[in-house]
Amino acid sequence: xxxxxxxxxxxxxxxxxxxxxxxxxxxxxxxxxxxxxxxxxxxxxxxxxxxxxxxxxxxxxxxxxxxxxxxxxxxxxxxxxxxxxxxxxxxxxxxxxxxxxxxxxxxxxxxxxxxxxxxxxxxxxxxxxxxxxxxxxxxxxxxxxxxxxxxxxxxxxxxxxxxxxxxxxxxxxxxxxxxxxxxxxxxxxxxxxxxxxxxxxxxxxxxxxxxxxxxxxxxxxxxxxxxxxxxxxxxxxxxxxxxxxxxxxxxxxxxxxxxxxxxxxxxxxxxxxxxxxxxxxxxxxxxxxxxxxxxxxxxxxxxxxxxxxxxxxxxxxxxxxxxxxxxxxxxxxxxxxxxxxxxxxxxxxxxxxxxxxxxxxxxxxxxxxxxxxx
Numbered sequence: 001x002x003x004x005x006x007x008x009x010x011x012x013x014x015x016x017x018x019x020x021x022x023x024x025x026x027x028x029x030x031x032x033x034x035x036x037x038x039x040x041x042x043x044x045x046x047x048x049x050x051x052x053x054x055x056x057x058x059x060x061x062x063x064x065x066x067x068x069x070x071x072x073x074x075x076x077x078x079x080x081x082x083x084x085x086x087x088x089x090x091x092x093x094x095x096x097x098x099x100x101x102x103x104x105x106x107x108x109x110x111x112x113x114x115x116x117x118x119x120x121x122x123x124x125x126x127x128x129x130x131x132x133x134x135x136x137x138x139x140x141x142x143x144x145x146x147x148x149x150x151x152x153x154x155x156x157x158x159x160x161x162x163x164x165x166x167x168x169x170x171x172x173x174x175x176x177x178x179x180x181x182x183x184x185x186x187x188x189x190x191x192x193x194x195x196x197x198x199x200x201x202x203x204x205x206x207x208x209x210x211x212x213x214x215x216x217x218x219x220x221x222x223x224x225x226x227x228x229x230x231x232x233x234x235x236x237x238x239x240x241x242x243x244x245x246x247x248x249x250x251x252x253x254x255x256x257x258x259x260x261x262x263x264x265x266x267x268x269x270x271x272x273x274x275x276x277x278x279x280x281x282x283x284x285x286x287x288x289x290x291x292x293x294x295x296x297x298x299x300x301x302x303x304x305x306x307x308x309x310x311x312x313x314x315x316x317x318x319x320x321x322x323x324x325x326x327x328x329x330x331x332x333x334x335x336x337x338x339x340x341x342x343x344x345x346x347x348x349x350x351x352x353x354x355x356x357x358x359x360x361x362x363x364x365x366x367x368x369x370x371x372x373x374x
Contacts, residue, residue, distance in 0.1 A: 005031050007050055008099070010042050018044065022100040028052050028061065029101050030069075030076065032110040033091070040113065049111065069111065075153050077142075078111055085135050086111060087211065089157055138207055141200060144190035152184045152204070156211050165219040173216065174340035177208050202276070209274035209341065216340075217273075220333040227369070228332055235331075237373045238324035245324070249317040251308065253300060258292045262318065263326030269334055275341030278334065282357045289318050312360060319364040335365050 008031065011019050029051050040046065048064035055062050059070050060079070067081030076088040088107040095103055142149040159180070165173055181204045209216070221228065238245050246254050265285050272278045290310055297307040308314055323331060342358055 006034055006037060007031055007042055007047060008104075011047050015044050015047060018047070019100060022051065024097070024100050024102055026053055027101050028054075028103040028105060030088075030105045030107055030111065032088075032107055036109055040110070067111075071105070072150065074150075074157070076105070076107055076111070079139075082112055084112065085139065087153060137200070138203055141188075141203075145188050147189065148184045148187040151187050152180065152208070155180045155183075156208065159212065160215050165216065165223065167223040170220070170336050170340045171343045174344040177205065177212070177340075178344045181205050181208060205341075206274050206276045209276075213273040216337065217333070220336055221330050224330075224332045224336070228330055231331055231365075231368050232327075232329070234368050234371050234373055235324045235327055238320070239327060242321050242325055245321060246317070249313075251314060251317055253296055253305070253308075254292065254318065254321075255296070258296075259318070259321050259325050262288055262292070262322040266319070266322045266328060267326040270329060275338045278338055279342075279354065279357065282361050285319070285322075286315065286357055286360065289315050292318070312363070315360050316364045316367060319360065320367050323364060323368070331365055331368070335362050338362075 007029070031050065045065070049067060050063070052061035052063045052069065054060075055068070059072060061069050061071060063069070065081070068079040070077040070079055071090075074090055076090060078084065078086045078088075086109070088109050088111060091106040091108055093103055093105050159176070163173065163176070181201060184204060185201060242256060242259055243252070246252050246259075262285065265281065265288060268281050269278050272281065293308050293310050293314060300307050328334075338358055338361070342354065345354075
């Protein structure tokens with residue numbers, strides 16, 4: 001029985017010379033689900049990246065473009081040669097004598113490039129400036145702790161199949177994520193002297209939120225789509241007259257240049273796939289606002305005009321202005337996403353600074369929720 005798949009069809013019909021060079025004794029091919037390839041150019045380069053040979057290392061395979069993957073019984077893990085460490089679930093494995101392949105492995109998402117059929121601008125996994133260190137430490141942990149790795153990925157696959165996010169009970173999902181990570185760490189057999197247990201836990205939580213991002217995010221925006229639409233109308237209303245809004249909240253001397261610059265930073269939240277990175281952005285934003293107010297006060301003193309206090313009210317108002325100017329989408333969902341993470345931290349981890357940053361951001365959103373427009 002022939003397998004109907006666009007990659008196989010194009011390989012056999014368009015690149016027959018390449019296909020004829022392959023051996024059913026040595027080569028395997030990895031095929032993402034067809035629906036994930038709707039906007040993909042399936043050219044010879046793409047096809048070469050799908051065809052692999054077994055290396056001399058256990059479970060390691062190398063494609064025709066010298067990129068490496070690791071395969072176990074349930075997942076495929078991208079490795080050397082890939083910009084992103086990606087985990088692809090194995091849907092099924094076939095051996096078919098009609099093709100020049102030892103195995104044909106079907107996976108849920110492509111090994112690189114766009115992951116999902118939906119065109120979320122934030123779907124690409126983004127990391128902060130420590131991304132290389134983060135990836136290296138996660139890989140090192142998984143390499144040294146195979147049992148932990150297999151347990152975590154089994155739990156995450158089951159999680160996606162078994163859970164739904166009930167509106168108002170998102171913290172339960174955050175708690176479940178922490179429990180999965182705690183159990184993963186209990187199975188750890190080899191420690192890393194260069195990094196503390198607390199840091200490994202934080203990295204695994206970050207990794208887990210990133211892995212589950214599409215699952216979580218789609219449900220959040222679905223649950224809150226009605227209120228998001230109402231908030232968006234208020235954002236559009238404020239954007240028409242940001243200066244008028246600043247005057248209404250007694251901040252008329254804040255320069256629009258600063259609001260524009262700040263809105264760029266706020267908008268980076270849309271690119272984040274885990275709450276930790278969003279917190280880093282919010283921390284930077286709070287520092288920027290303090291600098292903006294200090295700079296404005298410096299000019300006001302020269303003009304002998306009363307200066308502004310750096311307090312929660314001024315921070316909230318300026319964030320509202322920046323959110324509105326940047327027209328940030330799904331702002332409620334971003335707040336809930338953050339709350340899922342923060343609410344499930346230990347008391348020692350909920351440092352005052354972290355709580356303050358989130359409270360200011362959340363209060364800015366509540367301001368928009370409560371605001372009346374004509």
